[in-house]
Amino acid sequence: MIDLRSDTVTKPTPEMRRAMAGAEVGDDVYGEDPTVNRLEARAAGILGKEAGLFVPTGTMGNTIGIKIHTHHGEEVICEARSHVFNYELAMMGWFSGCLARPILAEDGILRWSQICKEIRPLGPHWAPTGLIEIENTHNMAGGAVSPTSVVNEICDGAHERGLNVHMDGARLFNAAAHLGRPASELAAKVDSVMFCLSKGLGAPVGSMLVGKADAMDRARLYRKRLGGGMRQAGVLAAAGLIALEQMPARLHDDHANARFLAEGLSRIEGLSIDPSKVQTNILFFDVTGTGLDSGQFSKGLKDRGVLANPVGPASIRMVTHYDVTREQCETALGACQELARQAMPHLTGVVSKN
Numbered sequence: 001m002i003d004l005r006s007d008t009v010t011k012p013t014p015e016m017r018r019a020m021a022g023a024e025v026g027d028d029v030y031g032e033d034p035t036v037n038r039l040e041a042r043a044a045g046i047l048g049k050e051a052g053l054f055v056p057t058g059t060m061g062n063t064i065g066i067k068i069h070t071h072h073g074e075e076v077i078c079e080a081r082s083h084v085f086n087y088e089l090a091m092m093g094w095f096s097g098c099l100a101r102p103i104l105a106e107d108g109i110l111r112w113s114q115i116c117k118e119i120r121p122l123g124p125h126w127a128p129t130g131l132i133e134i135e136n137t138h139n140m141a142g143g144a145v146s147p148t149s150v151v152n153e154i155c156d157g158a159h160e161r162g163l164n165v166h167m168d169g170a171r172l173f174n175a176a177a178h179l180g181r182p183a184s185e186l187a188a189k190v191d192s193v194m195f196c197l198s199k200g201l202g203a204p205v206g207s208m209l210v211g212k213a214d215a216m217d218r219a220r221l222y223r224k225r226l227g228g229g230m231r232q233a234g235v236l237a238a239a240g241l242i243a244l245e246q247m248p249a250r251l252h253d254d255h256a257n258a259r260f261l262a263e264g265l266s267r268i269e270g271l272s273i274d275p276s277k278v279q280t281n282i283l284f285f286d287v288t289g290t291g292l293d294s295g296q297f298s299k300g301l302k303d304r305g306v307l308a309n310p311v312g313p314a315s316i317r318m319v320t321h322y323d324v325t326r327e328q329c330e331t332a333l334g335a336c337q338e339l340a341r342q343a344m345p346h347l348t349g350v351v352s353k354n
Ligand SMILES: *Cc1c(COP(=O)(O)O)cnc(C)c1O
Pocket: 056, 057, 058, 059, 060, 062, 083, 084, 135, 137, 138, 139, 168, 170, 171, 196, 207
């Protein structure tokens, strides 16, 4: 099977497995796991923040990231298709007692000009804004990268109003690879960042939350409350260190494969995608022209050895990652072409649409 469902499916590399087997460990709830401590310090250093916290999942990292900046009864401004709003089981409501104030940004990139109009003071009818949340890269906007100037403008505006900014940087290193800039520069002004070790960076488990030292001290208590106080977690952190140190440098391969897939898909009659919009390792294409819905198209691909998830009634998402080669991308394109051709027997196959 060629698995293009997500970059979460990557398996730990042989080097990660060796590091896990040999990891020096201790009880991390006592703060005594040297490998976890090293990972937290390195993550903070690489992101240019004071301190870091190793968490089991990105969802826990975002949940804590929202909690440390907000009070119950506040609003969190976020993009309408953001992960925190749509895919985290309403944790900002359940755990932090906050209401999302979603704003649609067509390209997934929130801008200060939109955000500033939605900031609310406490009033007889309003819940005050407690936090601004931005997602970089933006998953459901096709891996879109927020320009650093846009992020900085949001942070400057927010800070002037006494508000903090949390970045869901699940794929921040993909954004950094696309921009060719260090991740610390992309996150220089945000107050906290969550990023995943377990996606494109290939670690089996784990995400990082980084920010100010006092905020991370409080974050550590929330992690324990949520059941994330792990003991000899150095076994996991050892893989995380390799993910952090070595894997960012190869993300451009995934980006090149995603662009290759997008260009191939754009040449298949019945499918529609703008390859110029594919910046990182995520792409969406529309299957309406084939006469199939996305569920049927996804099933047809599975029958041909390719896994890709339907997202919405007409759209399929593909994600490239460490365990997908260029040859597998070529095979996947062949499967898409065969499927589209079978669905539209009146056509001969590849037709230039432009
Ligand atoms: C994957 C992801 C997360 C966190 O996911 P977990 O599965 O909980 O690790 C958060 N935000 C975005 C944008 C993601 O893609």
